[in-house]
Amino acid sequence: MAMFSKHLRLSSSFLQRLRLHVTAGNPGRHKLSSRSFTTIEGHRPSIVHKRSLDILHDPWFNKGTAFSMTERDRLDLRGLLPPNVMSTDLQIERFMVDLKRLEVQARDGPSDPNALAKWRILNRLHDRNEVMYYKVLIANIEEYAPVVYTPTVGLVCQNYSGLFRRPRGMYFSAEDRGEMMSMVYNWPADQVDMIVVTDGSRILGLGDLGVQGIGIAIGKLDLYVAAAGINPQRVLPVMIDVGTNNEKLLKDSLYLGLQQHRLDGDDYLSVVDEFMEAVFIRWPNVIVQFEDFQSKWAFKLLQRYRNTYRMFNDDVQGTAGVAIAGLLGAVRAQGRSMIDFPKQKIVVAGAGSAGIGVLNAARKTMARMLGNNEEAFKSAKSQFWVVDAQGLITEGRENIDPDALPFARNLKEMGRQGLREGASLVEVVKQVKPDVLLGLSAVGGLFSKEVLEALKGSTSTRPAIFAMSNPTKNAECTPEEAFSILGENIIFASGSPFSDVDLGNGNVGHCNQGNNMYLFPGIGLGTLLSGARIVSDGMLQAAAECLAAYMSEEEVLQGIIFPSISRIRDITKEVAAAVIKEAVEEDLAEGYHGMDPRELRKLNQDEIAEYVKNHMWSPEYPTLVYKKD
Ligand SMILES: NC(=O)c1ccc[n+]([C@@H]2O[C@H](COP(=O)([O-])OP(=O)(O)OC[C@H]3O[C@@H](n4cnc5c(N)ncnc54)[C@H](O)[C@@H]3O)[C@@H](O)[C@H]2O)c1
Numbered sequence: 001m002a003m004f005s006k007h008l009r010l011s012s013s014f015l016q017r018l019r020l021h022v023t024a025g026n027p028g029r030h031k032l033s034s035r036s037f038t039t040i041e042g043h044r045p046s047i048v049h050k051r052s053l054d055i056l057h058d059p060w061f062n063k064g065t066a067f068s069m070t071e072r073d074r075l076d077l078r079g080l081l082p083p084n085v086m087s088t089d090l091q092i093e094r095f096m097v098d099l100k101r102l103e104v105q106a107r108d109g110p111s112d113p114n115a116l117a118k119w120r121i122l123n124r125l126h127d128r129n130e131v132m133y134y135k136v137l138i139a140n141i142e143e144y145a146p147v148v149y150t151p152t153v154g155l156v157c158q159n160y161s162g163l164f165r166r167p168r169g170m171y172f173s174a175e176d177r178g179e180m181m182s183m184v185y186n187w188p189a190d191q192v193d194m195i196v197v198t199d200g201s202r203i204l205g206l207g208d209l210g211v212q213g214i215g216i217a218i219g220k221l222d223l224y225v226a227a228a229g230i231n232p233q234r235v236l237p238v239m240i241d242v243g244t245n246n247e248k249l250l251k252d253s254l255y256l257g258l259q260q261h262r263l264d265g266d267d268y269l270s271v272v273d274e275f276m277e278a279v280f281i282r283w284p285n286v287i288v289q290f291e292d293f294q295s296k297w298a299f300k301l302l303q304r305y306r307n308t309y310r311m312f313n314d315d316v317q318g319t320a321g322v323a324i325a326g327l328l329g330a331v332r333a334q335g336r337s338m339i340d341f342p343k344q345k346i347v348v349a350g351a352g353s354a355g356i357g358v359l360n361a362a363r364k365t366m367a368r369m370l371g372n373n374e375e376a377f378k379s380a381k382s383q384f385w386v387v388d389a390q391g392l393i394t395e396g397r398e399n400i401d402p403d404a405l406p407f408a409r410n411l412k413e414m415g416r417q418g419l420r421e422g423a424s425l426v427e428v429v430k431q432v433k434p435d436v437l438l439g440l441s442a443v444g445g446l447f448s449k450e451v452l453e454a455l456k457g458s459t460s461t462r463p464a465i466f467a468m469s470n471p472t473k474n475a476e477c478t479p480e481e482a483f484s485i486l487g488e489n490i491i492f493a494s495g496s497p498f499s500d501v502d503l504g505n506g507n508v509g510h511c512n513q514g515n516n517m518y519l520f521p522g523i524g525l526g527t528l529l530s531g532a533r534i535v536s537d538g539m540l541q542a543a544a545e546c547l548a549a550y551m552s553e554e555e556v557l558q559g560i561i562f563p564s565i566s567r568i569r570d571i572t573k574e575v576a577a578a579v580i581k582e583a584v585e586e587d588l589a590e591g592y593h594g595m596d597p598r599e600l601r602k603l604n605q606d607e608i609a610e611y612v613k614n615h616m617w618s619p620e621y622p623t624l625v626y627k628k629d
């Protein structure tokens with residue numbers, strides 16, 4: 001209680017400060033009828049309490065050369081900008097010419113040497129004009145998602161100390177213990193819908209990058225805005241800095257984070273607990289996405305918070321859903337029905353947060369198809385062989401990780417199969433002859449020539465290879481390697497983007513991007529708009545099934561099992577609608593702003609889709625109106 005009143009005091013001084021800042025039209029005040037929807041994220045004027053240079057330096061309000069002359073007069077901007085008033089289109093064109101200047105030498109494949117330079121140009125735009133930034137990103141998502149997101153975001157995190165200019169997001173460090181409840185009021189927005197938080201301990205497949213991991217939270221939230229239409233004023237990237245075990249960073253005098261080894265045990269938990277309590281006190285309806293936590297904590301934190309808070313872990317749960325959709329697509333691509341999935345033999349390389357997440361979800365999906373009982377769940381286990389850094393995981397493993405234990409193979413049975421504890425990946429592939437080889441190991445090139453040669457013995461009519469580790473150099477193999485060794489009759493997906501492969505006979509080997517980006521934005525948006533108190537297994541399952549069903553029969557037969565990223569806004573809308581529907585069915589939905597749960601329950605499928613669409617923010621300049629304090 002004492003803590004709470006301290007807060008309220010801080011909160012009122014904070015509010016005063018905030019009044020100096022922003023009062024963008026509050027969409028929450030609009031009452032929705034269940035049958036007629038107004039455009040919520042529409043184009044009402046924004047009231048501003050500042051003028052002149054303060055506006056030009058504010059990325060929320062800045063329009064740069066696009067300010068009309070009347071608006072320049074109204075806001076005391078005349079003379080502060082070059083006189084030529086530009087249309088938004090011209091403004092974007094001028095920016096794109098600058099960005100594309102790097103293109104000449106940048107067309108040499110996925111490891112684009114100018115990627116970091118492009119990120120810098122885009123980041124500078126993000127800092128000075130939010131609307132324009134998202135307009136550029138959404139209109140060119142295929143080209144620039146790989147810059148603001150995987151793989152370039154990995155390079156950005158690795159070099160963050162050098163790239164850091166203007167802060168973005170919040171940092172909660174071990175030194176802030178006891179202060180978080182008040183610190184959280186230092187953030188200027190009264191409404192935050194989405195937080196992506198990391199502790200920087202496992203950034204993509206690049207290991208512990210400490211405080212520099214904030215880049216991944218920023219990149220994920222860029223996709224929340226671009227794909228899910230979450231209003232960029234209501235997203236918050238967060239870094240929980242409990243130290244780093246990266247010896248290089250500990251010795252680097254330019255490192256921006258706490259230079260101490262990571263907290264562990266109860267000390268670690270107390271920091272994360274305090275952070276969760278603080279953000280949910282200030283923003284009770286926020287959704288917190290956990291991102292790139294080392295496996296050791298990923299599962300524990302998920303279990304600790306998932307029944308109390310609106311949160312999910314993207315690497316465990318988002319990845320699982322995307323993999324399930326891909327695995328079902330791979331069955332369909334063999335010309336078989338999805339219900340044949342429980343017959344697939346699946347070898348998984350990697351038993352970390354992502355690998356175990358996928359295994360648990362795949363086993364449950366098989367069990368559901370086999371009758372959804374204990375027996376079905378038991379028998380589904382026999383379809384998986386899991387290989388980690390120490391080889392095949394069996395019950396003979398000493399100090400086995402409890403999360404991997406359910407997938408440990410029986411030693412005797414393995415003996416009969418010609419395998420043993422710790423058998424190498426190539427041995428496992430040779431003996432098992434799997435339908436699917438799925439990598440979440442973070443080891444680039446793990447699917448070596450030898451492993452891919454062994455996969456030629458697969459009993460599948462169309463073997464599937466999922467090289468899901470990120471970024472690009474950590475992919476277990478490239479599509480060129482896969483298609484050149486196994487021929488064209490395979491399904492290929494990678495976590496980071498690769499180009500399709502010219503097979504030289506007029507055919508193209510399709511490279512799918514199997515990345516959790518196809519689910520997390522829709523899971524977040526659906527949870528937000530349903531007002532579900534928690535993110536349930538059923539909601540996650542509905543999201544995965546929606547993605548699986550999104551691809552047409554024709555596409556799947558061509559080996560296209562995931563949509564192109566250019567369709568990400570559309571797929572996200574559908575995923576969000578599926579999540580809302582499930583939340584309503586499970587009686588978890590508590591509504592959102594003007595849409596109360598009873599009204600939500602009355603909506604049919606099309607109306608839910610419309611409700612989602614109308615709540616997606618689009619980058620358009622609002623008219624600014626000055627109001628004195
Ligand atoms: N495509 C996606 O959407 C997606 C989503 C999440 C994670 N990932 C990627 O998955 C990778 C792993 O993430 P994580 O959180 O599970 O990491 P992690 O560190 O928790 O797990 C890595 C696992 O790989 C195993 N491994 C290491 N060397 C191996 C080897 N030679 N052979 C077989 N297994 C080996 C380790 O023993 C461990 O079990 C990362 O590269 C990450 O970027 C991709």
Ligand SMILES: O=C(O)C[C@H](O)C(=O)O
Nearest residue numbers: 150204292315470515516
């Ligand atoms: O960030 C990505 O591209 C996917 C995933 O969350 C990962 O950790 O690799």
Ligand SMILES: [Mg+2]
Nearest residue numbers: 204291292315
């Ligand atoms: Mg991740």
